[in-house]
Amino acid sequence: MVDRICVPTDDSDAAAAALDHALAVAADHGATVHLLHVADTTRDSVTRIGGDVVDVLEREGESIVADAAARAADRGVETETAVRQGGVPETVAAYAAEADADLLVMSTRGRQGVERLVGSTTERVVRQSSVPVLTLRPGDDETAYPYEDVVVPTDGSGAATAALDRAIPIAERAGATVHVLSVVATGGIGVGDYVDADVLAEYADDEVAEGVERVEAAGVAAVGAVEVAPSAPRGIRAYVEEHGVDLVAMGTHGRTGVSRYLLGSVAERALRTVPVPVLTVPATEADEE
Incomplete structure (x- = not known):
């Protein structure tokens, strides 16, 4: 039985496809999806907007996980959201363990730029994760679920x-x-x-x-x-x-x-x-x- 699914998201098409697959699994099992966005601290992200000092990556991340949560709500799937700072692989692996996830779902490709879940990053997550990782390759035929x-x-x-x-x-x-x-x-x-x-x-x-x-x-x-x-x-x-x-x-x-x-x-x-x-x-x- 799958009760908790962790899904890292960066608003790329590949991450969206992984989310769709995770939502299908979650709906089938009645699971909660933990949506995570990692604000990569290897890049400078603090700036001043008006009189406030803000972290633009965290602000962007909050928007990304909120949009993903809305998509999950349309499917009747409960969610929890989080935005964390850190290196992507170690932060994803640590959060999945912290959330006591039964499954971590991610794509082998992601957005080029600030947060990218490229193949090497996905492989590092797989090496570090104490949670089973379900990976999907974008660009292939539509992924079947349930599996036959x-x-x-x-x-x-x-x-x-x-x-x-x-x-x-x-x-x-x-x-x-x-x-x-x-x-x-x-x-x-x-x-x-x-x-x-x-x-x-x-x-x-x-x-x-x-x-x-x-x-x-x-x-x-x-x-x-x-x-x-x-x-x-x-x-x-x-x-x-x-x-x-x-x-x-x-x-x-x-x-x-x-x-x-x-x-x-x-x-x-x-x-x-x-x-x-x-x-x-x-x-x-x-x-x-």
Whole structure:
């Protein structure tokens, strides 16, 4: 169940699209949306208007979150608003944790200029956030909600299991199918020379089978797949496009060594390339054991 959703906004078209998606999720779950605007303190923003000294970025931010709250009210969604000063990634991550959010929703692009939620900023939020982050790429086809097909890449690690456990209730609520996917990346060091790709595929079969069993035990439809690709992100994207997947859920850390598929860098590359929303789930220390 999602009760609190944090949405950073900068009034760009991309941020507006992320807000629309977040409002659809909030309306479905009866959740409150926490609207945040970050007045980036890396830029000078204090000026004098008449006889008053004002922070123009904070004043602009108040207008931005008020407009977003009005859009939410039109959808019957309750909101709380905040304008904070600071660096964008750390402020967004800290506010989401402070608000005890269940989900943080943001675009991979934003307004160029004073506050921009560009790809690198989004990736830094993903690295720092203790809250699952749902990212959307602007410019793609209209994002589907509720989701009908959810893919969870797995390497058998605790981080991948954490992502799977987050995806199961999402799929259950929507009546969606969970695709448990393992990608055998042939571009890895030693693959084909010292390590047989077929051997890796056998390990992948076992990891997928365990994931499918976990999903089906929760009463959710599951499909298992092992794909061979030059890299994990390319394999994930190809599977998404071939099977019409609506959401990718993946851990932000994964197993190191020969069978690493879900390292943070892989998740970040998926954010840039996968043409559907990506839910990144931070792994706790217990998950990674």
